[in-house]
Amino acid sequence: xxxxxxxxxxxxxxxxxxxxxxxxxxxxxxxxxxxxxxxxxxxxxxxxxxxxxxxxxxxxxxxxxxxxxxxxxxxxxxxxxxx
Amino acid sequence: xxxxxxxxxxxxxxxxxxxxxxxxxxxxxxxxxxxxxxxxxxxxxxxxxxxxxxxxxxxxxxxxxxxxxxxxxxxxxxxxxxxxxxxxxxxxxxxxxxxxxxxxxxxxxxxxxxxxxxxxxxxxxxxxxxxxxxxxxxxxxxxxxxxxxxxxxxxxxxxxxxxxxxxxxxxxxxxxxxxxxxxxxxxxxxxxxxxxxxxxxxxxxxxxxxxxxxxxxxxxxxxxxxxxxxxx
Numbered sequence: 098x099x100x101x102x103x104x105x106x107x108x109x110x111x112x113x114x115x116x117x118x119x120x121x122x123x124x125x126x127x128x129x130x131x132x133x134x135x136x137x138x139x140x141x142x143x144x145x146x147x148x149x150x151x152x153x154x155x156x157x158x159x160x161x162x163x164x165x166x167x168x169x170x171x172x173x174x175x176x177x178x179x180x
Numbered sequence: 181x182x183x184x185x186x187x188x189x190x191x192x193x194x195x196x197x198x199x200x201x202x203x204x205x206x207x208x209x210x211x212x213x214x215x216x217x218x219x220x221x222x223x224x225x226x227x228x229x230x231x232x233x234x235x236x237x238x239x240x241x242x243x244x245x246x247x248x249x250x251x252x253x254x255x256x257x258x259x260x261x262x263x264x265x266x267x268x269x270x271x272x273x274x275x276x277x278x279x280x281x282x283x284x285x286x287x288x289x290x291x292x293x294x295x296x297x298x299x300x301x302x303x304x305x306x307x308x309x310x311x312x313x314x315x316x317x318x319x320x321x322x323x324x325x326x327x328x329x330x331x332x333x334x335x336x337x338x339x340x341x342x343x344x345x346x347x348x349x350x351x352x353x354x355x356x357x358x359x360x361x362x363x364x365x366x367x368x369x370x371x372x373x374x375x376x377x378x379x380x381x382x383x384x385x386x387x388x389x390x391x392x393x394x395x396x397x398x399x400x401x402x403x404x405x406x407x408x409x410x411x412x
Contacts (some may be wrong), residue, residue, distance in 0.1 A: 110327075111352070113288045162247070164274070165237055166281045166328060 185222030227268030239337025
Protein backbone atom coordinates (compact mmCIF):
# COMPACT_ATOMS: atom_id res chain seq x y z
CA UNK A 98 0.00 0.00 0.00
CA UNK A 99 1.36 3.38 -0.94
CA UNK A 100 1.62 6.25 1.53
CA UNK A 101 3.08 9.56 0.41
CA UNK A 102 4.95 11.62 3.00
CA UNK A 103 5.31 15.30 2.20
CA UNK A 104 7.95 17.10 4.26
CA UNK A 105 8.02 20.88 4.50
CA UNK A 106 10.13 23.36 6.46
CA UNK A 107 8.26 24.54 9.55
CA UNK A 108 6.68 27.96 9.33
CA UNK A 109 9.07 30.73 10.26
CA UNK A 110 12.18 28.59 9.69
CA UNK A 111 14.70 30.30 7.44
CA UNK A 112 14.63 28.42 4.13
CA UNK A 113 17.65 29.62 2.12
CA UNK A 114 16.95 27.15 -0.70
CA UNK A 115 13.39 28.44 -1.14
CA UNK A 116 14.63 32.01 -0.96
CA UNK A 117 17.27 31.37 -3.65
CA UNK A 118 14.58 29.87 -5.88
CA UNK A 119 12.30 32.84 -5.26
CA UNK A 120 15.05 35.26 -6.28
CA UNK A 121 15.78 33.27 -9.44
CA UNK A 122 12.09 33.18 -10.36
CA UNK A 123 11.83 36.92 -9.78
CA UNK A 124 14.85 37.32 -12.06
CA UNK A 125 12.93 35.49 -14.79
CA UNK A 126 10.03 37.89 -14.30
CA UNK A 127 7.65 35.44 -12.58
CA UNK A 128 5.31 36.95 -9.99
CA UNK A 129 6.19 34.44 -7.24
CA UNK A 130 6.41 36.05 -3.81
CA UNK A 131 7.54 33.04 -1.75
CA UNK A 132 8.98 29.54 -2.28
CA UNK A 133 9.29 26.85 0.38
CA UNK A 134 11.33 23.81 -0.64
CA UNK A 135 10.46 20.42 0.82
CA UNK A 136 10.68 16.72 0.01
CA UNK A 137 8.26 13.98 -1.03
CA UNK A 138 8.66 10.29 -0.15
CA UNK A 139 6.49 7.55 -1.66
CA UNK A 140 6.51 4.55 0.69
CA UNK A 141 5.29 1.14 -0.46
CA UNK A 142 4.17 -0.40 2.84
CA UNK A 143 3.22 -3.98 3.61
CA UNK A 144 0.13 -3.49 5.75
CA UNK A 145 -3.25 -5.17 6.30
CA UNK A 146 -5.18 -1.96 5.75
CA UNK A 147 -4.87 1.75 5.22
CA UNK A 148 -5.07 2.49 8.93
CA UNK A 149 -2.06 0.28 9.66
CA UNK A 150 -0.14 1.64 6.66
CA UNK A 151 -0.68 5.21 7.88
CA UNK A 152 0.44 4.27 11.39
CA UNK A 153 3.69 2.78 10.03
CA UNK A 154 4.25 5.80 7.76
CA UNK A 155 3.65 8.14 10.69
CA UNK A 156 6.32 6.37 12.73
CA UNK A 157 8.80 6.40 9.83
CA UNK A 158 8.14 10.07 9.11
CA UNK A 159 8.50 11.14 12.73
CA UNK A 160 11.58 9.06 13.54
CA UNK A 161 13.59 9.17 10.33
CA UNK A 162 12.24 11.24 7.45
CA UNK A 163 11.96 14.50 9.35
CA UNK A 164 13.91 16.45 11.92
CA UNK A 165 11.14 17.82 14.14
CA UNK A 166 13.18 20.91 15.03
CA UNK A 167 12.86 22.27 11.51
CA UNK A 168 10.40 20.16 9.53
CA UNK A 169 6.75 19.10 9.52
CA UNK A 170 5.04 16.41 7.46
CA UNK A 171 1.72 15.29 6.02
CA UNK A 172 0.62 11.78 5.07
CA UNK A 173 -1.61 10.79 2.17
CA UNK A 174 -2.67 7.18 1.64
CA UNK A 175 -3.19 5.54 -1.73
CA UNK A 176 -2.00 8.39 -3.92
CA UNK A 177 -0.39 7.42 -7.21
CA UNK A 178 2.94 8.69 -8.48
CA UNK A 179 2.64 11.22 -11.29
CA UNK A 180 2.69 9.41 -14.64
CA UNK B 181 48.08 5.20 26.78
CA UNK B 182 44.79 6.90 26.10
CA UNK B 183 43.06 5.51 23.03
CA UNK B 184 40.75 7.45 20.73
CA UNK B 185 38.37 5.72 18.34
CA UNK B 186 37.61 7.47 15.05
CA UNK B 187 34.40 6.25 13.43
CA UNK B 188 34.54 5.74 9.66
CA UNK B 189 31.24 5.87 7.79
CA UNK B 190 30.81 5.31 4.06
CA UNK B 191 31.56 8.82 2.80
CA UNK B 192 33.72 10.00 5.71
CA UNK B 193 36.76 11.90 4.41
CA UNK B 194 38.51 13.42 7.43
CA UNK B 195 38.97 10.19 9.35
CA UNK B 196 42.64 9.80 8.37
CA UNK B 197 43.51 13.34 9.47
CA UNK B 198 41.71 12.67 12.75
CA UNK B 199 43.59 9.39 13.30
CA UNK B 200 46.88 11.11 12.51
CA UNK B 201 46.09 14.06 14.79
CA UNK B 202 45.34 11.65 17.65
CA UNK B 203 48.74 10.03 17.11
CA UNK B 204 50.50 13.42 17.01
CA UNK B 205 48.82 14.25 20.33
CA UNK B 206 50.47 11.18 21.85
CA UNK B 207 47.40 8.95 22.05
CA UNK B 208 46.61 5.65 20.40
CA UNK B 209 44.31 5.98 17.36
CA UNK B 210 41.75 3.21 16.80
CA UNK B 211 39.85 3.02 13.52
CA UNK B 212 36.20 2.13 14.04
CA UNK B 213 33.76 1.10 11.30
CA UNK B 214 30.15 2.23 11.15
CA UNK B 215 28.94 -1.39 11.32
CA UNK B 216 30.93 -2.14 14.49
CA UNK B 217 28.94 -3.20 17.52
CA UNK B 218 31.47 -1.82 20.05
CA UNK B 219 34.22 0.78 20.38
CA UNK B 220 37.15 -1.72 20.53
CA UNK B 221 38.09 -0.43 23.96
CA UNK B 222 38.50 3.23 22.97
CA UNK B 223 38.57 5.71 25.87
CA UNK B 224 37.25 8.55 23.70
CA UNK B 225 35.51 8.85 20.34
CA UNK B 226 35.82 11.26 17.42
CA UNK B 227 33.04 11.35 14.83
CA UNK B 228 34.96 12.83 11.89
CA UNK B 229 34.03 15.04 8.98
CA UNK B 230 32.90 14.02 5.54
CA UNK B 231 29.70 13.32 3.70
CA UNK B 232 28.53 10.11 5.36
CA UNK B 233 25.95 8.23 3.30
CA UNK B 234 26.23 10.99 0.73
CA UNK B 235 24.40 13.40 3.06
CA UNK B 236 21.22 11.68 1.85
CA UNK B 237 17.96 12.65 3.58
CA UNK B 238 19.64 15.19 5.92
CA UNK B 239 23.33 15.57 6.78
CA UNK B 240 24.18 12.94 9.39
CA UNK B 241 20.65 11.51 9.56
CA UNK B 242 21.42 8.04 8.21
CA UNK B 243 24.74 7.72 10.06
CA UNK B 244 22.90 8.47 13.28
CA UNK B 245 21.03 5.17 12.76
CA UNK B 246 24.14 3.03 12.16
CA UNK B 247 25.12 0.20 14.56
CA UNK B 248 28.24 1.88 15.94
CA UNK B 249 26.14 4.81 17.14
CA UNK B 250 24.47 2.56 19.72
CA UNK B 251 27.91 1.94 21.19
CA UNK B 252 28.74 5.66 21.01
CA UNK B 253 25.46 6.44 22.78
CA UNK B 254 26.27 3.97 25.55
CA UNK B 255 29.79 5.38 25.89
CA UNK B 256 28.40 8.92 26.15
CA UNK B 257 25.73 7.88 28.64
CA UNK B 258 28.52 6.49 30.85
CA UNK B 259 30.28 9.87 30.80
CA UNK B 260 32.80 8.96 28.08
CA UNK B 261 34.00 11.90 25.95
CA UNK B 262 32.81 12.25 22.34
CA UNK B 263 33.87 14.94 19.87
CA UNK B 264 31.94 15.49 16.64
CA UNK B 265 33.69 17.45 13.91
CA UNK B 266 31.80 18.90 10.93
CA UNK B 267 29.74 15.96 9.60
CA UNK B 268 30.40 14.38 13.01
CA UNK B 269 28.66 17.35 14.66
CA UNK B 270 25.72 16.83 12.29
CA UNK B 271 25.65 13.11 13.16
CA UNK B 272 25.63 13.83 16.91
CA UNK B 273 22.73 16.28 16.60
CA UNK B 274 20.74 13.84 14.46
CA UNK B 275 21.51 11.07 16.99
CA UNK B 276 20.12 13.27 19.75
CA UNK B 277 23.46 13.35 21.60
CA UNK B 278 23.74 17.10 21.07
CA UNK B 279 20.92 19.66 20.94
CA UNK B 280 19.96 21.53 17.77
CA UNK B 281 20.52 20.86 14.09
CA UNK B 282 22.87 22.04 11.32
CA UNK B 283 21.12 23.68 8.37
CA UNK B 284 22.37 24.94 5.01
CA UNK B 285 24.57 28.02 5.38
CA UNK B 286 22.46 31.18 5.25
CA UNK B 287 24.53 32.29 2.24
CA UNK B 288 23.90 28.93 0.49
CA UNK B 289 27.62 28.93 -0.28
CA UNK B 290 30.17 26.26 0.57
CA UNK B 291 32.60 28.16 2.82
CA UNK B 292 36.20 26.96 2.99
CA UNK B 293 38.62 29.15 4.97
CA UNK B 294 40.17 29.68 8.38
CA UNK B 295 37.76 30.96 10.98
CA UNK B 296 38.31 32.69 14.34
CA UNK B 297 36.57 31.07 17.29
CA UNK B 298 36.24 33.04 20.52
CA UNK B 299 36.50 31.08 23.76
CA UNK B 300 33.25 31.64 25.62
CA UNK B 301 34.09 30.06 28.95
CA UNK B 302 36.60 27.94 30.85
CA UNK B 303 36.01 24.25 30.10
CA UNK B 304 37.90 20.96 30.29
CA UNK B 305 37.44 20.91 26.49
CA UNK B 306 39.59 24.05 26.19
CA UNK B 307 42.64 23.52 28.39
CA UNK B 308 44.98 26.48 28.97
CA UNK B 309 42.61 29.03 27.46
CA UNK B 310 40.79 32.02 28.92
CA UNK B 311 37.41 33.42 27.93
CA UNK B 312 38.04 35.84 25.07
CA UNK B 313 40.98 33.88 23.64
CA UNK B 314 40.76 33.24 19.89
CA UNK B 315 41.41 29.90 18.19
CA UNK B 316 42.01 29.97 14.44
CA UNK B 317 40.84 26.72 12.84
CA UNK B 318 39.85 25.88 9.24
CA UNK B 319 36.22 25.31 8.29
CA UNK B 320 34.84 23.77 5.08
CA UNK B 321 31.13 23.14 4.90
CA UNK B 322 27.84 23.92 3.21
CA UNK B 323 25.51 22.90 6.05
CA UNK B 324 26.96 24.52 9.17
CA UNK B 325 24.23 26.94 10.22
CA UNK B 326 23.54 25.97 13.83
CA UNK B 327 19.87 26.20 14.67
CA UNK B 328 17.65 25.36 17.61
CA UNK B 329 14.33 26.87 18.69
CA UNK B 330 14.64 29.88 21.03
CA UNK B 331 13.77 27.92 24.24
CA UNK B 332 16.52 25.38 23.49
CA UNK B 333 19.04 28.15 22.75
CA UNK B 334 18.03 29.81 26.03
CA UNK B 335 18.73 26.60 27.95
CA UNK B 336 22.07 26.06 26.20
CA UNK B 337 23.20 29.54 27.08
CA UNK B 338 21.89 29.32 30.65
CA UNK B 339 23.66 26.02 31.30
CA UNK B 340 26.99 27.09 29.83
CA UNK B 341 26.84 24.64 26.94
CA UNK B 342 28.23 27.12 24.41
CA UNK B 343 32.04 26.78 24.38
CA UNK B 344 33.02 28.74 21.26
CA UNK B 345 31.45 31.47 19.13
CA UNK B 346 32.41 32.65 15.67
CA UNK B 347 34.05 36.08 15.78
CA UNK B 348 32.55 36.76 12.35
CA UNK B 349 29.57 34.47 11.77
CA UNK B 350 30.33 32.61 8.51
CA UNK B 351 27.15 30.53 8.15
CA UNK B 352 24.26 32.23 9.95
CA UNK B 353 24.45 30.16 13.14
CA UNK B 354 22.08 31.33 15.87
CA UNK B 355 23.97 33.55 18.37
CA UNK B 356 27.12 32.83 16.29
CA UNK B 357 27.37 29.52 18.16
CA UNK B 358 30.33 27.46 16.90
CA UNK B 359 30.75 24.73 19.52
CA UNK B 360 28.22 23.26 21.93
CA UNK B 361 28.21 20.46 24.49
CA UNK B 362 25.48 18.29 25.91
CA UNK B 363 24.17 19.14 29.38
CA UNK B 364 26.67 16.80 31.08
CA UNK B 365 29.54 18.36 29.15
CA UNK B 366 31.11 15.11 27.89
CA UNK B 367 29.85 15.37 24.28
CA UNK B 368 30.94 18.33 22.14
CA UNK B 369 30.53 19.25 18.49
CA UNK B 370 31.72 21.94 16.10
CA UNK B 371 31.82 22.52 12.34
CA UNK B 372 35.45 23.77 12.07
CA UNK B 373 38.23 21.16 11.95
CA UNK B 374 40.65 20.96 14.89
CA UNK B 375 42.25 17.86 13.31
CA UNK B 376 43.39 20.01 10.37
CA UNK B 377 45.13 22.47 12.71
CA UNK B 378 47.72 20.45 14.60
CA UNK B 379 51.00 21.24 12.80
CA UNK B 380 52.70 24.64 12.50
CA UNK B 381 54.08 23.61 9.10
CA UNK B 382 50.65 24.08 7.55
CA UNK B 383 49.45 26.98 9.70
CA UNK B 384 47.64 27.01 13.01
CA UNK B 385 48.09 24.49 15.80
CA UNK B 386 45.02 25.76 17.67
CA UNK B 387 43.21 22.50 16.92
CA UNK B 388 45.41 20.87 19.55
CA UNK B 389 43.42 22.70 22.23
CA UNK B 390 40.16 20.79 21.62
CA UNK B 391 41.97 17.52 20.96
CA UNK B 392 43.90 18.05 24.20
CA UNK B 393 40.57 18.64 25.89
CA UNK B 394 39.26 15.35 24.52
CA UNK B 395 42.32 13.49 25.85
CA UNK B 396 42.11 15.26 29.20
CA UNK B 397 38.46 14.26 29.57
CA UNK B 398 39.41 10.67 28.68
CA UNK B 399 41.99 10.58 31.46
CA UNK B 400 39.39 11.85 33.92
CA UNK B 401 37.00 9.12 32.75
CA UNK B 402 39.68 6.43 32.94
CA UNK B 403 40.58 7.51 36.48
CA UNK B 404 36.91 7.29 37.37
CA UNK B 405 36.50 3.80 35.91
CA UNK B 406 39.77 2.54 37.38
CA UNK B 407 39.11 3.91 40.87
CA UNK B 408 39.57 1.15 43.49
CA UNK B 409 36.26 -0.51 44.06
CA UNK B 410 34.91 -1.12 47.51
CA UNK B 411 35.54 -4.72 48.60
CA UNK B 412 32.57 -6.93 47.84
